[in-house]
């Protein structure tokens with residue numbers, strides 16, 4: 001029996017990411033409790049919740065950077081395989097953007113982007129470079145193509161990280177607090193890129209506390225607390241009339257800062 | 258220094274033999290050490306376990322014990338080969354455990370986030386190591402690897418004492434025991450020979466360290 005918590009929010013495509021009865025422990029700590037979640041093609045879902053509530057773990061479980069104890073996670077109808085070639089292939093279809101950028105420090109910006117297409121997608125080097133330049137242009141860092149990550153600002157690095165994920169032509173993009181390591185003046189340049197992506201119809205799961213982004217770009221907001229999905233709603237309803245006490249309490253804290 | 262000048266040819270051939278042993282052992286221990294290091298950080302638990310066991314056993318055995326094991330233990334279970342082959346194999350196996358640990362220190366110095374990012378774009382484990390982790394790990398590993406390799410060059414003298422003929426150290430035995438030269442000048446000659454291997458190696462490692470540091 002699958003749970004349909006979200007009210008209909010427009011007509012999305014097929015269910016792309018489906019989590020069913022997912023459980024996860026870290027030792028004694030129960031970090032994911034009976035998680036049911038469906039992300040449809042073209043949907044932008046924002047995940048919000050207090051520190052330690054399991055948002056990152058949820059995100060990382062979707063491309064199996066974190067294994068789960070029980071339940072199932074399917075991607076475009078396919079169950080996540082065990083560690084190995086099949087899993088690698090499946091991960092190529094899921095873009096991931098980390099809080100700490102995680103660019104490859106010994107490679108130039110251009111090489112950061114082309115590594116995946118060349119080694120995983122077997123695109124020839126010349127084509128991969130052309131495609132990479134188009135992507136770098138789109139995220140506004142093409143002038144830095146020959147530099148190394150350490151020579152770029154945080155905002156630029158994060159935009160490169162987004163381009164690196166996009167270069168794999170993923171079916172879905174996961175963002176784990178992509179702006180929380182950035183200085184305030186750089187947050188918007190990253191959010192603008194993400195908003196653009198959302199407008200173009202990219203399927204996205206975004207862990208963030210940026211309510212402006214959630215209101216502007218998200219179709220649904222999922223509120224997590226202590227490993228549970230407490231509430232799922234459209235952004236406007238969630239931010240103006242949170243249903244649960246826990247969400248109300250949490251929102252009152254982040255709005256005042 | 259007559260001992261050296263009169264037997265210069267013997268010293269020279271000993272030097273070349275030792276250099277050859279060192280180069281073969283260098284390549285062998287780097288290759289095997291890298292593979293064991295990959296085992297030790299692999300996502301597959303039995304491989305990790307195998308790597309750890311290998312390092313623990315090999316690293317804690319004295320080199321001479323390993324040499325005896327190879328030279329006398331292996332023939333007993335039916336494996337035949339020359340002293341030369343057994344000697345070099347023992348030296349490679351012994352050194353590879355230290356190479357593995359020096360590399361692993363380098364691997365641990367690369368942020369785990371980069372490995373995750375590589376996995377997240379779909380790079381399989383071996384490609385992640387080859388493309389992302391090892392190139393950066395190697396830079397951090399150059400200084401400890403240097404110490405390991407220089408120790409290995411010196412350890413190669415044990416092979417001579419052990420009976421692998423023709424190398425620099427066995428020259429000293431030939432000259433002092435068989436031909437009756439005084440020990441001191443002969444040993445000084447031998448020591449200079451080893452210095453002629455380790456000093457250039459040390460200079461090359463220092464160069465490598467400077468070279469790789471700039472790219473950081």
Ligand SMILES: Nc1ncnc2c1ncn2[C@@H]1O[C@H](COP(=O)(O)OP(=O)(O)OP(=O)(O)O)[C@@H](O)[C@H]1O
Nearest residue numbers: 026027029031049050051052053054055056057058
């Ligand atoms: N590898 C791990 N080993 C043990 N405990 C972990 C591990 N990773 C996370 N945890 C714990 O699991 C809980 C959920 O962590 P998670 O990172 O998913 O939270 P989060 O909602 O992303 O929090 P934050 O907003 O701080 O990023 C936390 O209590 C955390 O300490």
Ligand SMILES: [Mg+2]
Nearest residue numbers: 055056057177
């Ligand atoms: Mg987190």
